[in-house]
Amino acid sequence: MMIDFDERLKKLRKSITKNAIILRKKIRNGTLFQFKKFSIKQKKVLTWWLPNSPVKDKDGIICDGSVRAGKTICMSLSYALWAMQTFNGQNFILAGKTVGAFRRNVLFWLKLMLKAQGYTVKDRRTDNLVEVSKNETINYFYVFGGKDERSQDLVQGITAAGAFLDEVALMPESFVNQVIARCSVEGSKYWFNCNPEGPNHWFKVNWIDKSDEKNLLHLHFTMDDNLSLSPEVKERYKKMFVGVFFQRYILGLWVLAEGVIYPNFDEKKHCIQKSDIPSKFDYFYVTSDYGITNPQVFLLCGIKYIDGKPHIWILNEYYNVGVKKNSHGTEEKITKTDELFLKDYKKFTEGIDVRKIIIDPSATSLINLFKQNKIPVKEADNAVIDGINLVLQWLDEERIHIVKENCPNLIKEFYEYIWDTKAQERGEDKPVKQNDHAMDSLRYILQTLFPNKRRGVYFTR
16 A cells, blocks of 8 residues: 555644744754655655555665755654654664764754654763653664774674664765664664765665665655755755766766866966956965975965955965976985975065965974964865865856966866776775875865855755
8 A cells, every 4th residue: 555645744744833833942043943845755755664655664765866955854854753653762873974964964953853843852962872752762862973994893882773874975884884783673774865976886886786685765866856945046056066076966876087087177267367367365375285205385376256256366386396407407306394395485475465374184294383483374174075076166167267377287287187097996086196286285275265065064965
């Protein structure tokens, strides 16, 4: 018998509305949680586990697809309602790439939804434990972060009745396997949520492609499955991604990142002559990629707002490869030291009021030396894929302007900066670690100063 999604959701929304009036409270950002109309896909997520559902015997659910498709909000609520209506006194796993990201993007809203449904929620932050209760039913939800291979150690020892993994494609396979191994309570189920990566990614190959074999329900989402988004908001998000990232995060496709990383770079659009440099900037920054055996790079950048949007001018580059020409015209190696870089930096920025220098966070010795010399330093946000997408976006919007005569190495690297095909075979997105030093510097300044955000929190794929 097919389940009547509309009727159940009507009752659910009516109950939420009634309880929300009673429990209405101001929350941190001064807004109140309000449900919008659910789409067919969201209704399936909310009700697939109910007793009269035709897919109730599935062992879990996978929801993948585009960003802002409404996956997380309905999955987290459905997971919690399933747990509370099916079990009592059991442990459950909640996981994101990091605990902080999960709390910000999932748990904050989940607690509001559960309270609106009449549940009592006690968040024991020091233990990363959330106790949810109603009448005589109480269950325990433990929050974990799965950011690297060592994360699997965190979940060892717990016995769980279910697991919800948000952004599962960003987690290591070892962590996910360990989480699944902990779900040994009779009737336990798995809940996976993610945006696409490459077609060889381990989660695509081992879980999505084998969803039937593993007895899992697989639902693919696009932004059209989120009825709360206006056409204007959809259009805004479409502009945030270019190339392979548009295919993944807007179209929701598991596609390969291959070839040149910045195919939309065009010297005619993005390079200017010295004579075209604006007479005034809002402020200046220097961005740096550190190199002892590799090139050390400084890029002098001017920031200026045009029609409310920041534009960046790369005015000059310092590109030290550790060689110089002697009196005979031949090249000879020179010893590269932090003291040399400090001396050259001062000369490079002489007469310019630089707000801060943004430095590769792994360059601790250079960072400490600059701080000791009273030079304001900001450690770079080294989120590689997010940074690459941001550069692509700014190139597409023609907000990057490079002084051609002064930045030959930066321009050269645009043509040589390519995806690592061997990493792609392992399902990983990585640039080839060659000809990438100026590219890293450019990525650092955009990702550190102008990361994509939404409603006051960092944007997540």
